[in-house]
Amino acid sequence: MTSLVHPGARLRDAATGELVGGAELAERVARVAESYADLPPGVLFLRVGLDVPSVLAYLGAFQAGRAVALLDPAQDRAVLDDLVTRFRPAAVVGGPPGAAPGYTDDWVRVDAGGVVPHPDLAVLLPTSGSTGNPKFVRLSRAAVLANADAIAEVLDIGPDEVAPTTLPLHYSYGMSVLNSHLRRGATVLLEGSGVVARPFWDAVVEHGATSLAGVPYHYEMLRRLRFDPAKYPTLRTLTQAGGKLRTELVSEFNAKMTAVGGRMFVMYGQTEAAPRMATVPAARLADKPGSAGLALPGGSFAVRTGDGAETTAPGVVGEIVYRGPNVMMGYAESEAELALPDGLGGVLVTGDLGYLDDEGYLYVTGRLKRIGKVFGNRVSLDDLEQLVKHLGAAAAVPAGDKVVVWLDGASADDCKAAARALAAALHMHITGFDVRPVAGFPLLPSGKIDYRALEARV
Amino acid sequence: MSLNDRLRSVFTEALQLDADADVENLKYRDIDAWDSVGHMALVAAIEDEFDVQFETEQVIDLSSFKVAVDMLRGFGVGE
Numbered sequence: 001m002t003s004l005v006h007p008g009a010r011l012r013d014a015a016t017g018e019l020v021g022g023a024e025l026a027e028r029v030a031r032v033a034e035s036y037a038d039l040p041p042g043v044l045f046l047r048v049g050l051d052v053p054s055v056l057a058y059l060g061a062f063q064a065g066r067a068v069a070l071l072d073p074a075q076d077r078a079v080l081d082d083l084v085t086r087f088r089p090a091a092v093v094g095g096p097p098g099a100a101p102g103y104t105d106d107w108v109r110v111d112a113g114g115v116v117p118h119p120d121l122a123v124l125l126p127t128s129g130s131t132g133n134p135k136f137v138r139l140s141r142a143a144v145l146a147n148a149d150a151i152a153e154v155l156d157i158g159p160d161e162v163a164p165t166t167l168p169l170h171y172s173y174g175m176s177v178l179n180s181h182l183r184r185g186a187t188v189l190l191e192g193s194g195v196v197a198r199p200f201w202d203a204v205v206e207h208g209a210t211s212l213a214g215v216p217y218h219y220e221m222l223r224r225l226r227f228d229p230a231k232y233p234t235l236r237t238l239t240q241a242g243g244k245l246r247t248e249l250v251s252e253f254n255a256k257m258t259a260v261g262g263r264m265f266v267m268y269g270q271t272e273a274a275p276r277m278a279t280v281p282a283a284r285l286a287d288k289p290g291s292a293g294l295a296l297p298g299g300s301f302a303v304r305t306g307d308g309a310e311t312t313a314p315g316v317v318g319e320i321v322y323r324g325p326n327v328m329m330g331y332a333e334s335e336a337e338l339a340l341p342d343g344l345g346g347v348l349v350t351g352d353l354g355y356l357d358d359e360g361y362l363y364v365t366g367r368l369k370r371i372g373k374v375f376g377n378r379v380s381l382d383d384l385e386q387l388v389k390h391l392g393a394a395a396a397v398p399a400g401d402k403v404v405v406w407l408d409g410a411s412a413d414d415c416k417a418a419a420r421a422l423a424a425a426l427h428m429h430i431t432g433f434d435v436r437p438v439a440g441f442p443l444l445p446s447g448k449i450d451y452r453a454l455e456a457r458v
Numbered sequence: 459m460s461l462n463d464r465l466r467s468v469f470t471e472a473l474q475l476d477a478d479a480d481v482e483n484l485k486y487r488d489i490d491a492w493d494s495v496g497h498m499a500l501v502a503a504i505e506d507e508f509d510v511q512f513e514t515e516q517v518i519d520l521s522s523f524k525v526a527v528d529m530l531r532g533f534g535v536g537e
Contacts, residue, residue: 196517431495
C-alpha cells in the first residue's frame with residue numbers, strides 16, 4: 001500500500017463535528033490531487049492548519065506525487081516571502097492576502113518553467129527553530145510511509161484509535177501522529193485550541209480520544225492541570241517526544257497511566273528521520289528511566305567515537321548514528337536542491353551524544369553542536385546570540401525546555417527587548433527566552449566563553 | 459488599585475503586552491502571546507498576584523480577561 005490513507009481512516013473536525021471517512025475521504029483526496037495536475041512544475045507550499053481542508057490539501061499532494069512543504073500559517077510574511085523567492089513553489093495553498101510578485105491572485109506561479117523536484121521527494125519540513133536562513137528537510141515518500149508504519153507498529157495503533165491534534169502539522173511530531181493513524185485506518189481528531197482550553201477537553205470526551213501526544217512542556221502543563229486519566233475513560237495512551245522529559249515526570253505520568261490500565265511511551269527522533277527513531281516499550285519504561293528507547297523496527301543505532309569508528313558496545317559514549325528506511329534524502333536551501341536524489345543512503349549522523357546499554361536501549365546525554373530546545377523546537381544557540389547582538393554581547397545556553405541568554409552589561413529593558421526580538425524572529429513564545437544581565441562572561445584559558453560555567457549558573 | 463487595574467497589569471506583564479493594548483477585551487488565542495504556553499504563565503502570575511489557587515476546571519475555563527475578573531470575584535477578591 002503506497003497511499004497514506006487506509007480505507008477506514010477518518011478525519012473529525014472538532015469545531016464543526018464534521019466527519020470525513022471511507023469512500024468520501026478517498027474521493028475528496030482524489031479531487032484535490034487532480035486539482036494539482038495543472039500547476040506548473042515545482043514544490044507545493046501548504047500553510048497547514050488543524051482543519052479538514054488543510055489535511056485534504058496535504059493528502060492530495062501526497063497522492064498526486066507532488067512534493068509538499070508544510071508551513072506554519074502564523075509565520076511572518078517576510079519569512080514566507082523569502083522561502084517563495086528561494087524555492088519558487090508551483091503554488092502556495094492557503095496563501096495570505098496579496099500574492100508575491102510572479103504569482104496570480106490565487107498564489108499560482110505564472111512562470112511555467114522551473115525545476116522539477118526529484119520523483120522520490122514527498123514532504124518538506126522546515127528545520128525547527130532555525131533562524132535567518134530556514135531550510136527544508138527532504139523526506140521521500142518511502143521514508144514517510146516507513147516511519148508511519150513503524151510508529152503504528154510499536155504503539156500498536158488500531159482502527160479504533162482516536163488521536164487529537166495536540167501539535168501543529170508542520171511540526172514533524174504532529175505530522176507523524178497524523179500519518180501513523182491514517183495509515184492504520186484510525187481517526188484523527190482535528191482540534192486547535194490546545195490542552196489548556198475547555199474546547200480541547202470537551203472534544204476529548206465527546207469524540208472519545210484514546211491518546212495524547214506531547215512534548216515536555218505539554219507534560220508540565222498536564223501536571224499543572226492535575227491531569228487525571230480516570231476522568232477520561234477512553235484516553236489510555238500517552239506519547240512523549242520533542243526533547244528529554246524530566247525523569248520525575250516520566251515516572252509520574254507512567255504511574256498515572258499504569259494505574260488505569262493505560263500506557264505511556266517515551267520516544268526519540270529528529271525531523272531528519274521523518275521523525276521517529278526510538279521508542280521505549282511501555283512495559284519497560286519503569287526499569288529504563290532516562291532512556292530514549294530501542295531503535296524502531298527496521299532501524300538500528302551505533303555510536304561514533306572520537307577516532308571515527310562505530311560501535312554498539314554498551315556504555316561507550318559517542319555521536320549517535322541511526323540507520324533506517326526513514327532517514328531523509330538531505331536538506332534543501334533553494335529550488336535547485338529539490339531535484340537532488342537521496343544523499344544520505346539511510347544513514348543519519350544525529351549530532352546527539354549518547355550510548356547504548358547491554359540491551360540496545362539508547363541514552364541521549366547531550367549535543368555535539370550548540371543546540372537548545374524551546375518548547376520542543378530545536379534552536380541554534382549561535383543564531384540566538386547573533387539575533388540580539390545589537391543589544392550587547394550575548395551567550396546562550398540550554399535550560400531544559402527554554403534557553404537562557406546572558407547579555408553582557410544589559411539593563412532590564414535591554415533584556416526585555418532581547419526576549420521580544422527572539423520570540424518575534426523565531427515565532428516562539430517569549431517565555432521560552434530567559435534573558436539575564438551579566439557583568440562580563442566567565443572565560444576559558446583560551447579566552448573563549450566558558451559555556452559550562454554559564455550552564456552551571458542556570 | 460482596583461481589581462481591574464491589578465489584573466490588567468498582571469496580563470500586561472505575563473503576556474508582555476504593549477501599554478495601550480485592549481486588555482479588557484482580550485480572549486485566549488486572540489494574540490500570539492496568549493497561546494497555551496502564555497496561558498500557563500498567565501495563570502501562575504494571577505495566582506501569585508491575588509494569592510489564589512485555581513482548580514483544574516478554572517484553569518481551562520479562564521478564556522478571557524472578563525472570565526478572570528469573574529473568577530477572582532468568586533474568590534472574594536475585593537473590587
